[in-house]
Amino acid sequence: MSEIRSFRLVRQQGLAWRSFSFAHRDDFEAIQLGFLQILRAAIVTNRPLAATMRGLAEEFRGGAQQDVRRLAGQLEAGVSLANACEQFPSLLDEETILAIRMGSQSGLLVPGLDKLIEVKRERLRGRASRPRFDRLYWISMTVVTLICWTYLMLRIYPILTQIFDEFGMRLPAKFQMIGFLWNAFARLWPLILLVLLFFSAISVAKRWERWLWRKWGRRVFGDGFGPQMPPVTLEWIALALRFDKPLSSILSTLAKYHFHRETRSRLLVARNDIELGTPAWEAMSSSQLLSPSEFQFLTSHEKSSLQAYFLESQANQNRVLLERWSALKILVAHPLLVIVFGLFVGLISISFFEILVSLITSLS
Incomplete structure (x- = not known):
């Protein structure tokens, strides 16, 4: 099947940017892009989704293969496509799940998949030039530092302490x-272990990780949207304009399934205002779904195709800003981690150097 060959090429692109052979596994973006391409082809050609997913599972490896097989089992059991995809956050991100659910509810599944495929393809194409949040990097630095620190404190620290006690010197x-x-680390070690086990379990159980991020993560760390609307919101409003769908219906569906809590509230306010007779653009502007400049442009141009093109352009701009913000956070986090560990290692090195200087001075 041509779609399978296309997915293999996509997977090779996802692997091409990796630097080490031990990390030879399917990239998350490549997995989603291949999944969406096969899903779109199956829908357009009226192929059985469950059988198509089982065939696609053979092209994956590891956890992704198991997820696609379980997804096929859900489809065979009669679960709807949107509900089945919702159960596999380790396979599909929130934006993809929202697009599938929105498309299933509004009848715009194929156009929605087309737009999402375009976004994933652009993101995968520029992946090599963007920094990554590599958990292996953080974990390896932490483990190496702890091992070295433990060896020094268990084997060398007691000997040096005993020497200073014998000479009657102060450390x-x-x-x-x-x-x-x-000593503080040793006392708190059981608690630290429990915390590490908790977060390890959360990282494996993607449903709980997604729930915690939706419930608390965005409140503490934010999501980078700032005053801009999430791109997927503007993209679906643009799709509604292109295919003459009622805006109130699209806003209602978005408010029901959107992954961003503040955006859901704004969507509900706008939907209620529209049903009460307020013009659509005015309702969305008053609920802060649209900026003043966006509201001015949309009200001054009545052609729906031009309005849709403008909203898509704004969505692309917001997406670029969001990705730049995410890249900036990673660029700042990595040096900070190195600085913190460097200061800690420097403190250990200086303290042991002072020990040696004190011993040499006293013996001389």
């Missing part, structure tokens, strides 16, 4: 600080 302040930190 340097920095060395005492290292001992204090180690």
Whole structure:
């Protein structure tokens, strides 16, 4: 099947940017792009979705293969496509699940998939030039630092402490600080272990991870949208204009299934105002779905195709800003991690150097 060959090429693109052979696994964006392409082809050609998904599963590896097989089982059991996809957050992100659900509810599944495929393809094409949040990088630095620190404190620290006691000398302040930190770490180790196990379980159970991020993560860390609307919101409003769908119906469906809490509230307010007779653009502007400049443009141009093109352009602009913000956070986080570990290792090195200087001075 030509779609399968297309997916294999997409997967090769997802692997091409990786630097190390041990990380040879399917990229998340490549998995989603291949999945969406096969799904669209099956819908357009009226192929059985369950059988198509089982065939696609053979092209994946590891957890993605198991997820696609379970998804096919859900479809065979009569579960709707949107509900089945909702159960596999490790396979599909929130934006993809929202697009599938919106398309199923509004009758715009194929146009919605076309737009999402275009977005995923552009994101995958520019993946090599963007920084990644690599958990392996963070975990490896933490593990190496802990191993070195544990060896120093269990094998070397007691010997040096005993030597200073025998000579009746006082330990340097920095060395005492290292001992204090180690004692605190040793007392809190059971709690630290429980926290690590909790977050490890959450990272494996993607449903709980998604729920926690929706419930608390966005409140604490934000999501980078700022004053801009999430791109997917503007894209679906543009699709409604292109295919003459009622805006109130699209806003209602978006408000029901959107993954962003604040956007859901704005969508509900706009939908209620439209049903009460307020003009659509005015209702969306008053609910802060549209900026003043967007509202001015949309009200001054009545042609729906031009309005849809403008909204799509704004969505692309917001998406670029969001990706730049995400890249900036990663660019800042990695050096900060290196600085923190560097300061800690520097403190250990200086304290042990002071120990040696003190011993040499006293013996001379």
